[in-house]
Amino acid sequence: MTDAERASRPGGRTARVRADVLAAVEIELAEHGYDGLTIDAVAARSGVHRTTVYRRWKTVAGLLVDLLEAGADDAWAPADTGSLEGDLIAINREVFAALTARPSVTQAVIAASFRTSEAAEALTNFWIDRYIRTETVVRRAITRGEIPPSTDPHQVVMTATAPLYHQLVLLRQPMRQPMAVHYAQVAAASARRAD
Structure with a gap:
């Protein structure tokens, strides 16, 4: 060849x-x-x-x-908009799109992971990887001086994204995209006030 x-x-x-x-x-x-x-x-x-x-x-x-x-194993990385709030909004828009697509591959994979221990472990590893990548936005904000150095990156990301999973996946209730943006704004504001 x-x-x-x-x-x-x-x-x-x-x-x-x-x-x-x-x-x-x-x-x-x-x-x-x-x-x-x-x-x-x-x-x-x-x-x-x-x-x-x-x-x-x-x-x-x-x-x-x-x-x-x-x-x-993919090359996904969170957007770098230049601000923590902008980055979290971009992340929440991606999460919202993935969870509200019809049919939703993301929701189907989450549901299927409850069926086998191997799939559950693989999904856990997937989420660990995604959160590590996503926490980059918080570390960038710390470097820019936007938020205190003691800010917990994982907590900020969870504060922004968890309400989407809770409402759309666990409760199976509708959500409009402006609420996804709102949760990102709340997480960014909370991080700015931390310390």
Whole structure:
């Protein structure tokens, strides 16, 4: 294989197969939930032979775990708007969009994680990774002198985002995007007053 061929095939066939299968898992999970997620349906939607899917992932739980692990391997980073409030608003807008999309892959993955211990562990690891990345916005605000150095980054992020998950996922009540913005503003104001 030449260098040009390698450049045109980043990751090669294995990476393409994984990407196709995981994209199919997202769609199937969002449309049919965990109970409706089958290896045969994923194989059909992805265009990957079912034998390949069974060999690589073995079970529906294996598909879900790999989907969550792939999410932790992505390049996502929070926006840098230049202010803590702006950054938290951007984060909450992303969370709001993910939780209110129809069908919501995020809500489907959260629900499915309650079905197997492997998926629950993978989701926990995913959230740990996401919170570590998201806490960057608070550390930037500390560096800018916007908030006290003693501010707990995790607490600020939780204060901003937790109400969205509580209302949209746990209570299954509607929320308008201005409320998501409001919770971000409240968290930023609270961080500015801390100490």
